[in-house]
Each structure stands twice: as C-alpha cells, then as structure tokens.
Amino acid sequence: MASFKEPTFAERTAAAARARAAALAKHRAKPQLDEATLATRLARSEARAAADAEKRRAKEDAKAEVALIRQSKAVAASEAAAAASREAELTAAEKKAARDARYAARKARK
Template structure:
C-alpha cells in the first residue's frame, strides 16, 4: 500500500481507464484489418462445411440402411404370407384327399337298397 488515500472517485476513474484500455485493445484487433483473423474465420467455415457434409452423408446412409431394412422386412413378410398360403393350400388338399369318397347311387340303386333294408327288418320280426 502506498500510503495515499484512495477514495471512491479514484476507483471510478481507474475503472474507467481500464475499460477504455480494453476497448482500445479490442479495436486494435479489428477483424477487418487482421488478415490472420480472416484466415482463421475461413478455416473455421471450411471445417464447419466439411462437418455438415459428413453429417449429411451419415444421415443419408442411415436413411438408406433403414429403407433397406424396411424393404427386407416387407419381403420377409410377403414370403412368409406366401409360404403360409401354400401350406394352407397343401393342408386343404391333404384333407380333401383323406376325406372318404361318398358313393353316389342312382335312384334305382337307392330304391333297391331301401327295399333290401325293409325286407331284412321284416325278416327279423318273424
């Protein structure tokens, strides 16, 4: 401490001088006058553009992969539905083949069979 009294006005004046010095320092680094700063800005812009391009490429690849997965899933569903339909058709054909064949008799044959049953019933009663 220097032994001199520092009052409020002195502190305000010192703060104002410090702010002015910072402002002058910032003005000295004006980006319009600094070619190094312009080069850094251009480099950052190039890096950001490359990053955006890579991100767009990844997004496109991801969408293509999702589309391929959806297409495969749809193809698998279609194949499963087709296989199920074929299996159902085969099962129906097998059931049809196992069903007993019903003999269709003509009217005369039906009458003869009925008469034979009637005669057998009469013979049992006697």
C-alpha cells in the same frame, strides 16, 4: 488495530473514475493490428467455417445413409413377410408339385 473506514460517495466515484481512466489507458496502449495479421485471422476463420460446414455435411450424409439402410431393411423385411405369407398360403398339393419340379430339375442337370 484501526477500524474499517467507510469510503464516502466522493471517494467511491473518484476510485471508479481512476479505474475507468486506467482501463482506457491500457486499451490505448495496445498496438494496432496490421493488415497481414487481420488477413491471417480472417483466412483462419474462413478455413474453420469451411471445415465445420464439411463436417456438418458429412454428418448429414451419414444420417441419410443410415436412414436409407433402415428403409431398405424394412422393405426387405416386409418382402420376406409377404413371401412367407404366400408360402403359408400354398396348399399341400402345390408344395408337393414344387418339390417334384425341383427334383426333376436336379435330375435333368445330372
């Protein structure tokens, strides 16, 4: 079995030049794109960009809606806490008066 022959600098540069020439020939062999194909690609790209923008807008709207719901829940919770504290502040006599007023209203409706 023959041993490995180390390529010389000249052989390596020649191989690199051949590879560059082959790549250039391959690139030159590609057919040029016509205007219709380019226009189709551009239209697809713009449609994709518009769809992405719409999706992004919908996502931002959903985030805003969730934030609004959370804020309204927080406001409702604070109002409920305020109402509970007001009710806790009522004295026993005020509670009895309110209960009697509800009872009288219910009797008046009948």
